[in-house]
Amino acid sequence: MKKGTKKFLFLSVATLAGMYAYNQFVASTSTKKNMLPTKNGSYYSWKQGNVFYTKTGTGDPVLLIHDTNSASSSVEWSKISKRLQKKHTVYTMDLLGCGLSDKPGLSYTNYMYVQLITAFIKDIIKSKTSVVASNLSSSFVIMANQLDASIIDKMIFINPVSFHSMDAMPDQQSKLKQTIINLPLVGTFIYNLLMNPKRIDRQFRFIYYCRPQLISSKTKDAYYEAAHMDNSNGKYLYSSLLGNYMNIDLRHAVKKITKPVSFIISSDIKANYKTAQEYRKLNSNIDITYVSNCKLYPQLENPEKVYQIIENKLSN
Numbered sequence: 001m002k003k004g005t006k007k008f009l010f011l012s013v014a015t016l017a018g019m020y021a022y023n024q025f026v027a028s029t030s031t032k033k034n035m036l037p038t039k040n041g042s043y044y045s046w047k048q049g050n051v052f053y054t055k056t057g058t059g060d061p062v063l064l065i066h067d068t069n070s071a072s073s074s075v076e077w078s079k080i081s082k083r084l085q086k087k088h089t090v091y092t093m094d095l096l097g098c099g100l101s102d103k104p105g106l107s108y109t110n111y112m113y114v115q116l117i118t119a120f121i122k123d124i125i126k127s128k129t130s131v132v133a134s135n136l137s138s139s140f141v142i143m144a145n146q147l148d149a150s151i152i153d154k155m156i157f158i159n160p161v162s163f164h165s166m167d168a169m170p171d172q173q174s175k176l177k178q179t180i181i182n183l184p185l186v187g188t189f190i191y192n193l194l195m196n197p198k199r200i201d202r203q204f205r206f207i208y209y210c211r212p213q214l215i216s217s218k219t220k221d222a223y224y225e226a227a228h229m230d231n232s233n234g235k236y237l238y239s240s241l242l243g244n245y246m247n248i249d250l251r252h253a254v255k256k257i258t259k260p261v262s263f264i265i266s267s268d269i270k271a272n273y274k275t276a277q278e279y280r281k282l283n284s285n286i287d288i289t290y291v292s293n294c295k296l297y298p299q300l301e302n303p304e305k306v307y308q309i310i311e312n313k314l315s316n
Helices: 003-029 074-084 110-125 137-147 172-182 186-194 197-208 217-232 235-242 251-255 272-282 303-315
Strands: 041-046 049-056 060-065 088-093 129-134 152-158 261-266 287-291
Touching: 003 186, 003 217, 041 110, 049 074, 049 110, 060 074, 060 110, 060 137, 074 088, 074 217, 074 303, 088 110, 110 129, 110 137, 129 137, 137 152, 137 251, 152 303, 172 186, 172 235, 186 217, 186 235, 197 217, 251 272, 261 272, 261 303, 287 303
Parallel strands: 060 088, 060 129, 129 152, 152 261, 261 287
Antiparallel strands: 041 049, 049 088
16 A cells, blocks of 8 residues: 555544544533423424423413524523413423434424424414414414414514525535535534534624623523534534525415514614514514514513513413
8 A cells, every 4th residue: 555545544534533532522521511401391202203392380371482503492481481481381392403302313394393383282282372483483483373373373473584584495505515514423523613612602692692791601501502412413403404494485474474473673683674574564463572782582681571572462
């Protein structure tokens, strides 16, 4: 064997060994703190995997659905659910691929989550329920209402996703990105590099919160842990987002909504006003409430204000 070939093979093996070691390090250290709460938790055995959910309180049912990314979980609602449970039966769920739910190696699509939400309401809640959803997950609720309007009462969306951001469809380039992240060793290594504590901290400081001084280290730790549960298999959800498999045209479904729907919009996100008005042009019945000094997740940054708005919409 030529000297150059030996050197190449040695470097290749060393690189792969380094990737494996890093992946093992992340797997063994990222979930040590046990930051994802399990109190009042159960599992719903769905056709694609087990889905973690909680049920608290008494009264009319309310389902809280967190935003959809591989670091998300029902921790997003930790400050809201304990307030709502005083007057409502509150359900939270970790969407498939998130938090304490299973993370199967499949392509996650908008319609898959529509099916999950529909099945969860029918099988677990078993009555018509109001739904509060965040950002991208608002699209699943809109389409679930389109699929079966009889299971959803009122809908409240916090910073719903824009139509424009949902326009891109899977193409050769996006499918390649998905394929790379889905690779067993290399893809996991790339995902682990991307979903590091510093990056999650930057997301909180520049995307999730308007006032960084309010960010809780426990909340950041919970997001980091959620991203790496089940040996970082959240990468399959991440790759599906890169592949544009979550996107869908919502416009027709928004036009057809006839029940109460309310938006809670953070005015500190510049594009939000335009997004809200685009929805209202299609459906003039949409009620919009603006909150200031908040960014993507006002339910974490200003929970008392968001709770008051939600409670007001649910009681009217």
